[in-house]
Amino acid sequence: MIGGGVSGLAAAHRLRKLILHAELQLFEASDRLGGPLFTIAHDDSVLEQGADSFLIKTPFALDLCRELGLSDELIPTNEQHRRALVVRGGRLVPVPEGFVLMKPQNLGAMLKSPLLSPLGKLRLLAEPLALVPAAVNRPGYDESVASFATRRLGRETYERLVEPLIAGIYVADARQLSLAATYPEFLEAERRHGSLWRAIRAASRQDGRDEQQQPPAAAARYGQFVTLRGGLRTFVAALVDTLPRQAIRLRTPVMQVERHAAGRWAIKTAPGAPLEHFDAVLIAAHAPQAAPMIQQCDAELARNLASIEYASSAVATLVYHRQDIEHPLDGFGLVVPAIEHRPIVAASFLTVKFPSHGPPGRAIVRVFSGGALQPEMVDRDDHELVAIAKQQMAELIGASGEPIETRVIRWRDAMPQYHVGHVARVEAIEQSIAAHPGLELAGNAYRGVGIPQSIHSGRQAAERLAKQLST
Ligand SMILES: CC1=C(CCC(=O)O)c2cc3nc(cc4[nH]c(cc5[nH]c(cc1n2)c(C)c5CCC(=O)O)c(CCC(=O)O)c4C)C(CCC(=O)O)=C3C
Known part of the structure; x- marks a missing residue:
């Protein structure tokens, strides 16, 4: 091996x-x-340096945990605040309810969201009118996430929502990221239904048949993440x-x-x-x-x-007194669109997701920088990375005062770029x-x-x- x-x-x-x-x-x-699984236990805190949880929808990790006798150690995410926030003009706005990667399942929520301008919303509504290029039916067809999302949903929805969510997951440049390798179901939806709207409607007709009350989409998705107590x-x-x-x-x-x-x-x-x-x-x-x-x-x-190719990232962990953060932290974390031009990619609120990972009264925030779009960030020294993380958290979540504890880790060439x-x-x-x-x-x-x-x-x-x- x-x-x-x-x-x-x-x-x-x-x-x-x-x-x-x-x-x-x-x-x-x-x-x-x-x-990428690397935990530092310090001062009653579980400071995850790499991945902090895993998905159970495809059960391979869950099954292995059970096989290893770890069933009693599994913990779900917090039932509250199961959503992500997106930076827009320096402020935090929730991802509209029902929006999954490229699927705006809840039209009302999209239209009410302050994330998109009226023009961006109109363009989004026109999705069924966007033409389907003949090439999509060729065997082996591929296209970038940026190109697909822009031509179907419009530039604004791409830049404000799709790019930060998907580029965040892959720390990638969405203009190069392969749709066939990451979310082939969207290519398939376009091929079969000619439009994502029509594909969503067809799927909800299917769901309607089993009469089940679906939980809100974001809450359901975050219910799919678990971690281990320690x-x-x-x-x-x-x-x-x-x-x-x-x-x-x-x-x-x-x-x-x-x-x-x-x-x-x-x-x-x-x-x-x-x-x-x-x-x-x-x-x-x-x-x-x-x-x-x-x-x-x-x-x-x-x-x-x-x-x-691979991309690198750096993670600065900041442990704050909860009272030193003004923001209600009513989300699991935040993602930063590239067009916001900030020196960070995302931040994750570890103790919101998993409250038992820190002592009461603390907030553990993990700030990510680097990725395919800002590779030079990973070469900054620890002191600079902490200073940048603190400054960004001061601006975005109103974090003041000195963190109780800070850690920096670099993940060089850790994330393959599809x-x-x-x-x-x-x-x-x-x-x-x-x-x-x-x-x-x-x-x-x-x-x-x-x-x-x-x-x-x-x-x-x-x-x-x-x-x-x-x-
Ligand atoms: C920076 C970063 C990396 C890269 C790390 C690095 O390389 O440095 C990464 C990796 C990944 N993220 C992944 C998946 C997801 N992440 C989500 C949500 C979030 N990610 C965030 C950040 C990051 N995430 C943040 C700030 C959120 C918001 C809330 C929160 O802080 O939790 C959501 C829910 C989105 C929604 O709302 O729908 C999903 C499905 C998977 C794939 C897992 C699999 O397929 O097994 C991978 C590798």
Whole structure:
């Protein structure tokens, strides 16, 4: 196993279930397992440095937590304030009720929202009149999120809502982000119904049949997020506990993966280090780091892996006395549209989402900067990043006084960027891999960036390997 992040740990766990006596070695380049799951416990606070929760709609993470005996540790999000806020002209405005990514499901809420101008609302209403380009029916059609959202919903809805929500999730440039790789259901809705409005109406007719009272959309969505009482490190610790200690090799980057005769593989960890031989190798590293490892074995595969771009971000955590923040914090966090020209991408109110993550009377705020649009921010020093975060929180949520505690973490090249054409590239990668029995790839670079998808990717790769090894 190469890579001890979420996918690699999930794959190692699965492999040892499938092959009881597997002699597994897990190589991790850094000095820590868990990848983007990294919790610091400090002063009765659970300071999440990376991901703070995971989705349960696709149940891969939830199922694994249960399998690991963590059911009693799972906690849902706060039942109050289940919505996101968007910055408009320096003020915070709630995402209109019912708006999901690109679907304005509640027209009344959109029309009442101060987020859009009257002209922007008119354009949004005209969505069913927007033409459907003939190209969308071509097999393998792809387009950027920016282009699709602009031509269907209008520039204003794109700039004020779609861009900050979607670009926030992927810390991406929406003008390059692939719709086919991120939300293919929107392309499908346009193909089938010629309009998103008509697709929504068709879906609600379907729902109407089972007579169920639907909860408000945002509340329902945030009900889909859960975390663990002590933070997500609990999950990493439980996974690691299932592996034998001697299987884990920290600070051991892999340089080369070689294919040997008779279905054997070998890896080299340092110049001059002896080759280590295995029946199979699973690479769960970042794609551009995997590329040089398999360069000699398959140059085309290496080229495709190397061409997947990544973005970086920095997170400043600020712990305030709750009374030092004027804003009611009646949302889970805020997203910042690029057109607002602020040096941050988003801020998340950790203790609003998960009140038990901090002691009473504290507010833990996580401020994100960097991403594909402001890559230089990640190179600022800790002091500057904290100063920027404090200034932005003073302006946006009226935070005053000194934070009780501050932390900064940089996530360099952590978020793969699914650019237009990503799906075709992943298909080419999967074809190359199929030609190498005993070699598999897993991770968030291919078919989904979230924790559940990363677990699924690792688990599936482990299952393919186990099958190959047993025949
Ligand atoms: C900065 C940032 C990153 C990048 C981190 C980095 O790389 O540095 C990120 C990643 C992600 N966010 C994700 C998903 C979502 N985030 C949401 C909501 C929010 N994100 C926010 C910020 C960020 N989020 C914020 C301030 C909110 C508002 C409320 C809150 O603070 O919670 C919502 C609800 C939106 C709605 O209202 O509909 C969803 C569905 C998934 C995919 C998960 C999967 O698919 O498994 C990923 C990787």
